[in-house]
Amino acid sequence: MPPKAAAKPRRPRRAQKPGVTIPDAIRLLTQEYGPFANEPRLDPAHELTFTILSQHTSDRNSERAFRSLMQRFGDLYAVAAADVDDIEAAIAGGGLAKVKAPRIKTVLNRILELNANSLDLRFLAEMPMHDARAWLRQLPGIGPKSAGIILSFSLGMPAMAVDTHIFRVSQRLGIIGPKVNAEKAHEVLEAAMPPEDVYPFHAAFITHGRQVCKAQRPLCGACVVNYGCPSRDEKAMNAAADSDRPDGQAPGRRRRGGDRAATPTPVPHTQVVKELQP
Numbered sequence: 001m002p003p004k005a006a007a008k009p010r011r012p013r014r015a016q017k018p019g020v021t022i023p024d025a026i027r028l029l030t031q032e033y034g035p036f037a038n039e040p041r042l043d044p045a046h047e048l049t050f051t052i053l054s055q056h057t058s059d060r061n062s063e064r065a066f067r068s069l070m071q072r073f074g075d076l077y078a079v080a081a082a083d084v085d086d087i088e089a090a091i092a093g094g095g096l097a098k099v100k101a102p103r104i105k106t107v108l109n110r111i112l113e114l115n116a117n118s119l120d121l122r123f124l125a126e127m128p129m130h131d132a133r134a135w136l137r138q139l140p141g142i143g144p145k146s147a148g149i150i151l152s153f154s155l156g157m158p159a160m161a162v163d164t165h166i167f168r169v170s171q172r173l174g175i176i177g178p179k180v181n182a183e184k185a186h187e188v189l190e191a192a193m194p195p196e197d198v199y200p201f202h203a204a205f206i207t208h209g210r211q212v213c214k215a216q217r218p219l220c221g222a223c224v225v226n227y228g229c230p231s232r233d234e235k236a237m238n239a240a241a242d243s244d245r246p247d248g249q250a251p252g253r254r255r256r257g258g259d260r261a262a263t264p265t266p267v268p269h270t271q272v273v274k275e276l277q278p
């Protein structure tokens with residue numbers, strides 16, 4: 001029998017960077033950007049309309065289009081009955097009006113068909129969340145994100161709404177794997193935390209994605225969860241460390257405390273909601 005080859009000495013494994021747990025990420029990001037205002041937003045049918053208007057455009061443009069739509073037609077029943085061309089003209093300031101106008105009209109009319117000629121969707125709050133989501137998903141063009149927005153922000157349910165920022169930050173932090181797509185991410189993230197953490201997670205991650213963990217050139221040196229992020233950019237870390245800004249803060253970092261400590265960060269389109277209040 002030939003002698004066994006000597007076993008190769010094992011190379012010591014490189015130490016794993018410690019991960020960031022979801023509770024730690026929520027806590028640290030909320031300390032950094034919060035507290036977050038969790039104010040009631042629009043009723044479900046208005047929220048749904050707003051959600052369509054906000055697709056692929058800025059908050060400012062979608063607010064402008066939504067305001068113009070409501071000023072032109074007064075209520076959503078009138079929008080449902082209007083000509084597509086008139087809806088398109090009303091929302092022209094928001095971008096992609098040619099696509100969004102027929103989408104809005106179709107969705108509103110489908111709700112009327114399914115809901116005994118009513119646009120009042122508050123009954124969804126009485127249903128188990130899974131069933132309420134399925135009800136919304138049967139509407140044309142309503143995916144998991146739009147359904148999550150309506151369930152969460154209109155109806156106060158612990159539904160996850162994964163937008164591009166939340167998806168990116170979650171992947172970079174390793175909270176969701178690289179093979180999890182945006183649709184699947186809703187299920188994975190919802191299952192990964194207790195219901196009471198869903199809204200704080202949403203608010204913290206979306207704000208972090210907008211302000212620091214940007215799609216292009218994330219500001220890793222200014223990131224409060226960089227200690228455990230497997231995607232952190234070491235160059236950005238070094239640049240931040242080399243920074244000799246007189247205020248001692250890394251480039252891009254928001255100022256803590258002081259002027260903003262007591263002011264809750266508003267959720268998008270709070271202003272529009274206020275305008276719609278009687």
Ligand code: SF4
Nearest residue numbers: 213220223226229232
């Ligand atoms: S370290 Fe960089 S990539 Fe990781 S979460 Fe922070 S900003 Fe994003």
